[in-house]
């Protein structure tokens with residue numbers, strides 16, 4: 001019996017297996033109910049009484065050795081398996097902490113959602129644009145100061161190709177392609193050659209709205225503006241329109257809302273006027289309609305445009321514009337959102 005145990009011990013030490021099935025076969029051969037070791041165990045009762053102690057101990061050693069060896073083989077096989085090329089070791093470890101939406105994205109979405117409720121749909125256009133879509137079609141005279149080198153970034157010294165300075169360029173593109181009724185909202189990034197400071201940046205974001213149909217009037221514009229202001233800043237918000245000038249609208253206006261901080265009484269934020277300016281608007285100039293192939297005798301329309309940073313500042317009182325593009329996680333984490 002002792003000899004048999006010793007032979008098996010030597011055999012087990014030397015066991016080799018490469019595949020899962022081979023390992024399983026070895027387990028059955030040695031450790032299953034009818035396996036070699038179990039057979040020895042059942043023979044144990046025939047061992048002479050004075051040898052029982054020694055043989056018993058040896059048998060236990062053998063059984064443990066067999067179990068250990070088979071486990072070793074299994075582990076070696078499994079770790080070999082995980083070195084397989086099909087497993088991507090460069091993958092990020094889980095769990096990945098979920099980020100938050102950027103405050104500008106949140107506000108942009110809120111603006112778009114409000115206009116969507118009024119029946120507007122989203123339109124987008126390129127950031128690298130040509131002079132026609134950004135300026136000429138929108139009635140900018142040849143010598144208009146907005147075309148000046150100081151404001152506009154030109155691409156490769158070509159005065160015809162620019163980074164758009166406003167999202168009004170998307171109006172041009174949509175009007176060229178489609179006939180009224182047109183009811184679009186155009187969010188996007190715009191660029192201006194400005195010195196970067198707490199209140200100006202060389203890129204920022206705008207949302208533009210355009211509505212063209214038969215009989216669209218200034219009263220329609222005013223009503224849409226009032227709806228927007230109340231939805232965005234609260235039901236108590238009042239609006240005021242001041243005459244202004246934009247090349248692409250006639251008449252043009254700028255809209256102020258009652259200051260949300262002092263409720264219109266006057267404070268440092270609104271420079272003691274009770275009002276803060278938030279957007280430009282007006283009735284689309286007939287020249288612009290004609291430039292884009294829309295019959296200005298048949299159709300009229302209104303347009304409006306606003307800066308997303310400005311609206312975000314009013315909502316969240318961010319004092320320095322540069323924080324929007326610095327990617328400081330301590331700033332961004334404060335804007336948690338469900339969507």
Ligand code: DAH
Nearest residue numbers: 166168280281282303304305
């Ligand atoms: N495009 C103007 C700007 O960048 C904003 C603007 C004003 C857009 C009046 C409009 C508008 O559509 O009617 O400053």
